[in-house]
Amino acid sequence: MEDLARRSLYLCVGVRDDMDVFLPAVLRGGVDLVQLREKQLPDEVRLDQARLMIPICRDFGVPFIMNDSAELALAAGADGVHVGQDDATVQHCREVLGDEAIVGLSTHADEEFDAGLLEPVSYLSAGPIVETPTKPGRAGTGVDYPTRAQSRTTMPVFVTGGVSDRNVTRLVELGLRHFVVVRHLTESSAPEESARELRRVLDTALEH
Numbered sequence: 001m002e003d004l005a006r007r008s009l010y011l012c013v014g015v016r017d018d019m020d021v022f023l024p025a026v027l028r029g030g031v032d033l034v035q036l037r038e039k040q041l042p043d044e045v046r047l048d049q050a051r052l053m054i055p056i057c058r059d060f061g062v063p064f065i066m067n068d069s070a071e072l073a074l075a076a077g078a079d080g081v082h083v084g085q086d087d088a089t090v091q092h093c094r095e096v097l098g099d100e101a102i103v104g105l106s107t108h109a110d111e112e113f114d115a116g117l118l119e120p121v122s123y124l125s126a127g128p129i130v131e132t133p134t135k136p137g138r139a140g141t142g143v144d145y146p147t148r149a150q151s152r153t154t155m156p157v158f159v160t161g162g163v164s165d166r167n168v169t170r171l172v173e174l175g176l177r178h179f180v181v182v183r184h185l186t187e188s189s190a191p192e193e194s195a196r197e198l199r200r201v202l203d204t205a206l207e208h
Contacts (some may be wrong), residue, residue: 004033004063004102004122005156009199010180012067014036015049023053026185027060029083029195030203035065035082043072050076063102070096080104080122085112090119104158108141113149124149125180148176153186165198172205 010033023034034057038046050066054077057064065080066073070093073081080102081093087107093103102122107113117122126146131139134204140161150157156178159171164184181198188194 005154007063007156008178008202009033009195010035010075010158011064011185012180012182013186014038015041015045016186019049019052020056022062022186022191023056025192027056027062029192030199031181031185032062033065034062035067037067037082039040039068047072047076050078054078065102065104069113073097073101082106082125087114090116090121093180094120106160107149108145108149110145113145113152117155121155123156123158124153125158125160127151127159127180129159129161143171143174143176146176151177165194165201168198168202169205172202177206178184 009031011026011031012035013084015038034053036046036050036053046139050072054064062078065082066076066078067082068087069201070081070088074096082104083093084106088186090103090105097103103120104123104125105116105119105121106125107116113124113126126149127141129140129143129146146157153189158178158180159176163181168179179202184198185194187192
């Protein structure tokens with residue numbers, strides 16, 4: 001848990017043909033937690049991608065998280081799993097993966113967050129602070145919700161939704177410390193440079 005609390009830049013990425021190039025690039029740039037978030041493709045494809053990603057993450061000392069399925073996380077040898085409100089329960093994930101695994105849970109409202117605090121989770125996520133294509137149909141929560149959430153726990157609360165080098169300083173000023181990034185890196189034509197700049201801006205904000 002202490003190691004997880006020191007991690008502040010969490011990449012969520014789907015299956016990519018260039019993962020063997022993209023992933024090392026963003027890890028060199030400063031990403032320090034990685035999740036394979038793939039909702040559409042078959043389990044076999046997700047598993048193959050995870051098995052490509054995990055050794056790369058190991059080389060950088062970065063935990064690898066599988067989305068949705070504790071069983072796939074176990075089969076791949078992942079460090080943990082992240083589940084949503086409609087996925088398998090946190091308790092089920094613990095039963096499959098054990099006490100040492102990382103188990104994260106998405107929350108989108110105060111009552112979900114409060115319920116999550118009662119679960120054996122490693123971290124919670126809060127948001128999305130703005131509506132994003134990765135969560136179609138879900139309205140943004142605004143920044144007040146994750147700010148309230150983080151103020152109620154010492155556990156890492158990862159903020160989701162549109163995080164970039166343009167808004168992360170303001171988010172840190174509000175008391176937030178942990179951030180999920182998706183499109184800012186996955187859609188970048190220079191992902192290593194984008195990750196490095198985001199890391200620089202984030203670290204500068206965290207130092208003040």
